[in-house]
Amino acid sequence: MTSMAREAGTFAALQQIIGSITGGDHRLELDTHMADVPRWDSHATVEIIFAVEDHFGFQMTSAEMERIDGVRALMEILTSRSGVPA
Numbered sequence: 001m002t003s004m005a006r007e008a009g010t011f012a013a014l015q016q017i018i019g020s021i022t023g024g025d026h027r028l029e030l031d032t033h034m035a036d037v038p039r040w041d042s043h044a045t046v047e048i049i050f051a052v053e054d055h056f057g058f059q060m061t062s063a064e065m066e067r068i069d070g071v072r073a074l075m076e077i078l079t080s081r082s083g084v085p086a
Helices: 003-022 042-056 062-066 071-080
Strands: none
Touching (some): 003 071
C-alpha cells in the first residue's frame, strides 16, 4: 500500500470515528478544528482518543493528547507512527 493510500484510509477512519462521536452531521476536512464542530468538546476529545487508540492499536502519549485541536493534529500523530495501519 502506498503512503497516500494509507493516509487516505487513516483519514477515512478518523472521519468515521469523529463523526460517530460528535453526531456526524458535519463535513470533516483536514483543517477542521474542534471549534468548527459543535459537539466536539473536551469530553468528545477523550472519547475520540480512546476510539482512535482502539481502532489503530496503540496508546497516545500525554504530549500527543495535549496537542489535539482538530483533525490535522490527529492525522499528524497517526502518520508519525510508522506501524499504524490504515
